[in-house]
């Protein structure tokens with residue numbers, strides 16, 4: 027069997043007495059969209075933070091293409107092709123959409139543009155930023171100030187920021203939170219497009235979107251994965267229904 031793009035083995039993370047990640051193992055296969063669902067406080071954001079390098083696990087290993095990356099910092103993982111969008115907005119409201127993407131790319135990828143002189147660096151950053159804005163459908167608003175844009179546009183901008191680092195693997199933490207109607211539909215269509223060329227990990231409470239998009243769903247409860255399978259398998263799983271989904275998705 028081929029090596030998973032990303033794998034976690036026996037991860038543990040506690041906040042004081044609270045075990046938030048409890049002997050958790052999972053595999054992300056290249057090309058799939060794997061959703062991670064679970065009740066509030068199950069440890070989904072904490073898991074993404076460990077996978078992306080924002081948070082160090084207490085024990086356990088994380089591997090990318092079979093290489094141990096447990097001790098790599100976030101920007102080092104970005105350079106390997108991993109990117110994360112944030113649940114809490116990280117946008118600078120006084121700057122344009124383009125400046126937001128360009129600055130975030132520079133900050134998140136560390137010194138990956140260091141080989142360029144300053145003018146060429148700025149051009150390379152702007153090109154990467156503009157391409158990412160085009161991909162999420164914000165090209166025409168690139169020079170608008172980010173602050174007054176809508177919540178849905180901020181969400182698109184955050185995804186553009188992650189895409190501008192040219193990832194192979196994109197970790198999305200509740201990208202639909204606070205959106206609805208057309209905005210949400212727009213984002214779901216974007217994830218469908220991204221799915222054809224990227225590996226995606228999606229944390230999301232919107233079950234309609236999750237079941238429409240996911241190739242595989244893992245269910246996290248109290249820091250443990252209690253089930254992992256196709257949307258149909260998860261929908262039918264009695265343990266999942268008892269612990270989380272109830273009858274609503276059935």
Ligand SMILES: Nc1ncnc2c1ncn2[C@@H]1O[C@H](COP(=O)(O)OP(=O)(O)OP(=O)(O)O)[C@@H](O)[C@H]1O
Nearest residue numbers: 041042044046064065066067068069070071072073
């Ligand atoms: N820095 C922290 N210090 C102490 N406790 C924390 C910290 N961060 C998270 N927790 C706690 O860890 C648990 C898991 O939080 P986490 O945000 O990972 O859950 P989640 O599944 O993403 O929840 P939600 O769906 O509500 O976003 C929660 O009980 C939370 O209160």
